[in-house]
Amino acid sequence: MPTVSQNPQVTQNNVEHPSGDKRFKVLDVTMKRNQYSQDALIEILHKAQEAFGFLEEDILLYVARALKLPLSRVYGVATFYHLFSLKPSGAHTCVICLGTACYVKGANTLLDTLKAEIDVKPGETTADGQVSLVTARCIGACGIAPAAVFDGNVLGKQTGESVMENIRPWVKGE
Numbered sequence: 001m002p003t004v005s006q007n008p009q010v011t012q013n014n015v016e017h018p019s020g021d022k023r024f025k026v027l028d029v030t031m032k033r034n035q036y037s038q039d040a041l042i043e044i045l046h047k048a049q050e051a052f053g054f055l056e057e058d059i060l061l062y063v064a065r066a067l068k069l070p071l072s073r074v075y076g077v078a079t080f081y082h083l084f085s086l087k088p089s090g091a092h093t094c095v096i097c098l099g100t101a102c103y104v105k106g107a108n109t110l111l112d113t114l115k116a117e118i119d120v121k122p123g124e125t126t127a128d129g130q131v132s133l134v135t136a137r138c139i140g141a142c143g144i145a146p147a148a149v150f151d152g153n154v155l156g157k158q159t160g161e162s163v164m165e166n167i168r169p170w171v172k173g174e
Contacts, residue, residue: 023051023052026051027044027048027051027062030043030047031044031063031066036066037067038068042081045077053089054085054086055078088125089125090125093134093151094114094131094149094167095134095135096114096122096134096163097138097139097146098138099137099139101145102138105145109159109160110146110163111135112160113160113163117164118167120133122135130170130171131167131170139154148166150166
């Protein structure tokens with residue numbers, strides 16, 4: 001992965017990345033369109049995540065330098081909003097709803113099963129990079145609690161066993 005720490009050339013609102021990675025060009029266009037406004041930080045971070053898949057430290061540093069912001073502020077925004085990710089996502093995503101109805105009907109046991117069976121906790125990705133586990137406050141499927149979302153498909157009345165049936169094909173070696 002290209003790094004910003006190679007000391008990019010910063011000139012009057014123009015940051016050039018030494019790697020020549022075209023994804024930085026996309027990011028540059030977004031910053032230029034927003035006139036390098038610090039108020040556009042969230043939009044710029046969205047574009048960066050869209051281009052790179054996640055916001056690693058080098059990308060945050062690149063944006064901070066281009067917008068003339070302290071890295072701490074850019075990092076603070078990136079970690080405050082739930083839609084930003086500082087780590088790459090897995091090939092597949094499992095979302096466990098932790099809304100009141102789902103929690104009361106056993107959502108926590110679904111998480112316990114995933115931890116025990118494939119050694120993944122909420123906010124993490126399995127070591128093989130196949131499954132990212134995410135939790136949600138509520139997915140609006142209270143009538144079929146406990147609910148889970150597997151790569152965008154909502155399934156209700158989940159048990160530890162049914163969650164594993166859905167996840168097992170994604171896990172290497174299973």
